[in-house]
Amino acid sequence: MFKIIVTENYDELSEKAFEVMKEVITSKSNPVLGLATGSSPIGLYQNMIKDHKENGTSYKNVVTFNLDEYIGLKRDHSQTYWTFMHENLFNGLDIPDANVHVPVGDSDNIQAECEKYEEAMKNFEVDIQLLGIGANGHIGFNEPGTSFDTLTHTVVLKEKTRQDNARFFDPLGEEVPTEAITMGIATIMKAKKILLVANGKNKADAVYAMIKGPVTEECPASVLQNHPDVTVIVDRGAASKL
């Protein structure tokens, strides 16, 4: 079931997303957040840091699980999602390191990492899972064609996804990794609540397919039609085909 909020611009989108997130954080004694990378949630993260600094909202009891990570990059590489999360969110909060979980993409045994991640998540119930959406409808790194039954697993990235992320690697003279580790669709669907943010016209087709299209593995985000509590916050551009 979707609750759809259309905003005038990215700032308003980020504020509305923050309101939804803050409600969960302040109504629980031990909130568990599923978090996402990408450019879409950056404004929300800035609002969380601002609120922590100005209003003292504490993250000491917050536990987080990130959706995904590239395979093959050292953890401290500038483009890992581990680094992204620390630079864009965790370093600005009082969250203890031990409460933060990001899949380990530079392990010798990636299969064991996937299992370990899924096991670790079994001890928690995710109160809110934040999602962006890929231009091809992917969520996390679950590309079109991924089974809805998947748990944390490895994926080969689609060329379109690698092109979309090339802007971060080109300046380093590096190629986008070809594989990633991601929570599966079934993992994501276990969250009590989902918050999906998308902005810009290049997301309009994916947002339309997610909400109005058939529920099909060809658009991974369409699985959210089967979830009981999904808030979608989109700007006018991303909402333009609805």
Ligand SMILES: N[C@@H]1[C@@H](O)[C@H](O)[C@@H](COP(=O)(O)O)O[C@@H]1O
């Ligand atoms: N794995 C991430 C996704 O979790 C994210 O939703 C998507 C969209 O990113 P952006 O928000 O930058 O458009 O990019 C990557 O592929």
